[in-house]
Amino acid sequence: MMYLDEEVIEARESEQPMPFDQLEQKEAAGFLLRIIAALPARQQEVIQLKFQNDLSYQQIAEIMKTTANNIGVLLHTALKTLRQRYGEVAGDFIRFEPRTTE
Numbered sequence: 001m002m003y004l005d006e007e008v009i010e011a012r013e014s015e016q017p018m019p020f021d022q023l024e025q026k027e028a029a030g031f032l033l034r035i036i037a038a039l040p041a042r043q044q045e046v047i048q049l050k051f052q053n054d055l056s057y058q059q060i061a062e063i064m065k066t067t068a069n070n071i072g073v074l075l076h077t078a079l080k081t082l083r084q085r086y087g088e089v090a091g092d093f094i095r096f097e098p099r100t101t102e
Helices: 004-015 019-037 041-052 057-064 068-089
Strands: none
Touching: 019 041, 019 068, 041 057, 041 068, 057 068
16 A cells, blocks of 8 residues: 555656756756857847746836837847857757657
């Protein structure tokens, strides 16, 4: 017989990532933060406000004293740069290719 507490403990243990996975996640986060730090200041700010603070374009525009359209351009440019720089450095990583159902 298994008590409820034991079931909860076992479920939590199975949810914990393996140490190697934790290390990979930390390295990936650090790598991404270094790339973001290389962006121009306004692009860094818009990335932070959008993804860390979960603000709308309009809210970000009010904070940054600009238009929502300009926020869209800044965000698009920042993300494009991040993708390019990540792609240049992360060429050795295995790409994730989702399966297609046919």
